[in-house]
Amino acid sequence: MQKLFSLTLFLFTFSLSQAQNKFGNPEVDPVQIQKTYEQWSVYQNKNIMLSRDFTALDVSSKEITKEVFLDQLANGSFIPIRLKSDASVYYYKLFKIQPKTDTSIKATINQIGFDAYKNYKMEGTVFPKFSFKDLDGNLVTNESMKGKIIVIKCWYIHCTPCIKEFPQVNKLVEEYKDRKDIIFISLAEDSPEELKTFLARKPLSYAVIPDMKEYMNEALQLNSFPTHFILNKKGLISKVLPNFESLEVALAKESKF
Structure with missing residues (x-):
């Protein structure tokens, strides 16, 4: 019985791991990138473009809409990290901001997320008459x-x-x-x-x-x-x-x- 339980637990853990990795691994260490504001900022500015079309993933690697993803950045405690993939394919995943992370990182991400969310919601609307x-x-x-x-x-x-x-x-x-x-x-x-x-x-x-x-x-x-x-x-x-x-x-x- 114990062996059967252990096997079931192993298969569940393996399946969960496979589901999380099917999109690829993070291109940088999500914890290490939060060590300093400067380190995170350089990565964010160079590698993350929230206006582009991308597949959005939550912390458990579940696909979510871009709208939900941007709302999480604007109002939550997450950083976006790109997953390793072909150059023309973009997977952005949310990772939790660490408790000891510089608070200015969260504040900046919230502002970036707010602006990106607002911009996204304007897509497909009529430009005001001029x-x-x-x-x-x-x-x-x-x-x-x-x-x-x-x-x-x-x-x-x-x-x-x-x-x-x-x-x-x-x-x-x-x-x-x-x-x-x-x-x-x-x-x-x-x-x-x-x-x-x-x-x-x-x-x-x-x-x-x-x-x-x-x-x-x-x-x-x-x-x-x-x-x-x-x-x-x-x-x-x-x-x-x-x-x-x-x-x-x-x-x-x-x-x-």
């Missing part, structure tokens, strides 16, 4: 943009991360210059006069629309900058993105449609 004039006097409206992929960068002059990515987004515009169905516009908080002076020193290849602070605060409800939107050809929000790296990945995918 009718703007850019710095060159060109009228830009929802109607005039129909049938095109629209890339929108939201920023302001004194936003250091916004300005830092200028060379990268300018290069992106150059990369897609032959695609007449892809339009790049930017919404800036600042006045036309301030923008013209600033952009004379630091050019931006996007069409620039001034005085957009109220629209970005009220219609888009933005609380972090830069924020990038990709609108599909139907005028729906395809992706809401926090930085150039995620924008580049998402646009490469959207441009294939």
Whole structure:
């Protein structure tokens, strides 16, 4: 009887282990990566992109929806770790934050999760109605943009991360210059006069629309900058993105449609 119990326990444990490992093992040690804020931050920024399409797993390696996964990051005590897989396949799994882990790691993950959850919930919705004039006097409206992929960068002059990515987004515009169905516009908080002076020193290849602070605060409800939107050809929000790296990945995918 004892042998039968032991065998049953072994088979249960083995089956559980197999279920947990069928997606692969963590690419880093989930405990070790929490030793310092700097160590975790480097990993997070380099390896985890919550805006991309990925298979989401809970702490027991059970598949969950992306919405639930992001909600857990926003409100729970978890860190996301990518599991080892092919380069084009992404499995992100939740791991418990250790009791002695720097509390700033949890606070930062909660904020990242909150922003990612909010961005995710906007996907598939209609971009708020707009009718703007850019710095060159060109009228830009929802109607005039129909049938095109629209890339929108939201920023302001004194936003250091916004300005830092200028060379990268300018290069992106150059990369897609032959695609007449892809339009790049930017919404800036600042006045036309301030923008013209600033952009004379630091050019931006996007069409620039001034005085957009109220629209970005009220219609888009933005609380972090830069924020990038990709609108599909139907005028729906395809992706809401926090930085150039995620924008580049998402646009490469959207441009294939």
